[in-house]
Amino acid sequence: MSSQTPTPTLNRTAHTSGKPLALHLVGLNVSHSVGAVMHNHIARSLSLPWTFHNTECRLISEVALRITAAETVAVVVTMPWKTVVLEWLEELAETGRGEVSRRAKEMGAVNCVFHVGGDGDEDGALGGGRRIYGTNTDWAGIKGALVAASSSSSQSTTLGSGSNAMHDDRTGTAVVVGAGGAARAAIYALYRELGCSTIFVVNRDVREVEGLMEGCKSYGEGLTVVHVRKPEEVTATQREGVKYVVVTIPDFAVETEDERVAETVVKAFLDREEAGRGEDEKGVLLDLCYEPRRTRHIRLGEKYGWKTVEGTEVVGHQMREQWKHWVGEEKLEEIDWEGGWRELRMAADETPELNT
Incomplete structure (x- = not known):
């Protein structure tokens, strides 16, 4: 793999709060996306009370609300918002509330967003070292x-x-x-x-x-x-x-x-x-x-x-990179990947809209 700076990881408060939290896929026409079942299987295998949702967002303001919500762990961004979210995070970076990885800048798109810094901050507010981080796992x-x-x-x-x-x-x-x-x-x-x-x-x-x-x-x-x-x-x-x-x-x-x-x-x-x-x-x-x-x-x-x-x-293969950001590399070996792949492929087989 090409050399990169150390992988930023999710604000650790999300791992220890014990509160039910949410992950989202945001974009247009995402209701048929099959990745949610694998994400939810992974969360269960790590005993995390996190639930992944396919969330239709027709406006960038709706995307921003999902990303900044206190109950949101992380967001996977799909079309048509990847470039727009990159630009939005670059604007936030000017005030210390956002950051974009070099990789995402090179590819001109962000598809994975989560909060970094400010560990121990329970209210989910930005600032004080807490910021929104965007990268690309495509x-x-x-x-x-x-x-x-x-x-x-x-x-x-x-x-x-x-x-x-x-x-x-x-x-x-x-x-x-x-x-x-x-x-x-x-x-x-x-x-x-x-x-x-x-x-x-x-x-x-x-x-x-x-x-x-x-x-x-x-x-x-x-x-x-x-x-x-x-x-x-x-x-x-x-x-x-x-x-x-x-x-x-x-x-x-x-x-x-x-x-x-x-x-x-x-x-x-x-x-x-x-x-x-x-x-x-x-x-x-x-x-x-x-x-x-x-x-x-x-x-x-x-x-x-x-x-x-x-x-x-492709949906399944990028999850390892996403969960590395969300839980840290040391936790990846605790994940039931085989069970997750089985859930993903079964969902693909059983979704009529994908098998026309």
Whole structure:
């Protein structure tokens, strides 16, 4: 993992008060999110009286109220509030009431918020050393899902599990479909954590890609981001070197000509038969979208013989990083992770809206 300052952790009063407290996922259209069951299982395994809620917030003022409420332990932020919350915390930082991690600043988004400092302060008020801290754990979910899939396949020796050798070599290549905020998190995970120094971006909007490239400059001078616009631009050498494909766009039907061309570019990367690759040598395709779980890109990856991973796995894999902030690293080994994963996957199987 890339070097970071010591991990800030939640105000310890939340661990010792014995009061029922709340965690929230805040965003739009979050009612079908399956992460709550795993979070609640983790809280029970640690004997903490905390309950995780999927909370619809249509205004940033509603998000702020949840974050600052005395009964709130922590908040997971999803679309469309990740960038807005980052800006809000930067404003709070000017008065000593907020702080944003370097990682979140680099990715331009906050998705994990909690109170730090001011231990022993029961009233939940900001100030006096107590402040709201925002960071980003999306990268950990993406990395974890890719590593788990790679390690369970015959490619484990080349794709690895985020090993130091791979990280130091930085010889890997990957494809990212899309150019929004999720793409920035994907590139961060692929470059900083998995050693992919060349990222091919497939996206129909040139300006979006230019913005993505600008936003990723802080990741390091060794990163090369290439916009691939047409299938004929995909060479056999490029196709052969790709280890991961990460899809970061919604699962909308292809309607415009630009969208159709982008889809053919994705197919050009996936079709490794032309590059002389057998099925046992293909990479991992991860689709961050999980509503529905079996997206068109998941089906496309299966068609071309790639190992595919659905977006619900990303939800679970970033929880270790989130709970490290909330309870401290020393408590992570006390968590019943196997039971939590079982709850998450069962919820995904039993949620009709995700299985259409």
